Amino acid sequence: MIGLLPRRVLPVLMYHRIGEVGQADPSLTVTPPTFARHLDWINARGFRTLSLDEAHDAFRSRRFPRRSVLLTIDDGFDETLRTAAPLLAAAGQRATVFVPSGLLGREARLEPSYGGSQAHRPVSGSIVDGAGLTAWVNAGHGVGSHSLTHADLTKISAAEAAREATESKRLLEDLLGREILDFCYPYAHHDPAARQAARAAGYRAAYAGEPPTQSLWALPRMMVFPDDSERRFARKLYGYYYWLSAWHKRVLRTSDEQ
C-alpha cells in the first residue's frame, strides 16, 4: 500500500558500503565524512536510532515513536563496519547490519540490483568475519540475516530459499549466542515464496525496500544516497519521502495515461 501518512511509518534507512570509494560503485558508497554528516543531521534533529527490538515493537503495534529511526547496513563489508562503528560511537547512535552469514570472513562480489536503468558496478570486498561481527554486537549494534549466500530468493527453488533463510539464522545464532529474529531480503527482492521462507524459518519480520507496506514480511526501507542533500535526507528521516515519492509516482502515472 502506498500513500502512508508520514506519522504512520518508522523511517528505516538503508546503507550499503560506507568507506572510501576506490574501485567501488560511487552511487552505493557513502564516504566517512558523508556518513558523519548524516549522523550530525540525525543528532541535530534530536532523532534516536532504534534497536531491532524497538523497531519491531513499533511496526507490530503501529505505534511509531516520534523522532526515531532505524539505520540498516546491508551486506556487512568489513571496511564498512570498521568505518561506521567509531562514527556511530562518536555520535552516540547505533545501526543494524544484515549479513549473508555463509560469506562471513570471505571475499564477496555482489551483483548490483538498484538504480533501474543506471548501470551499477558489482560491489566487492571482504565480508566481516565472526570476530568482527561479535565486536560489532558488543558495541551495541544489531545484526540480522541477509540470507546465507546473498541469493535472490525470488530466483531459486522453494527448498533453496528455505535453506537460505533457515541456515543463515542458525549460523548467526551459533556464532553470537543470541536469537536472530529479523531477516532482510537480498536485493530487497521478495515474492510470496520468499516471504513464506522467511516466516517458516522462525523470523519475526523481514525487511525489504520500497514501496512502503504495512506487512511485517516486507518492511519498507529507504536507500540513502551519497549525494542526498540535507533536505532530501530530512525528508527520509521524517517519512515525508514516502509520501512525496508516492505522490510523485501518482502524478507520473497520471501523466503517462493522458
Ligand SMILES: [Zn+2]
Ligand atoms: Zn545485499
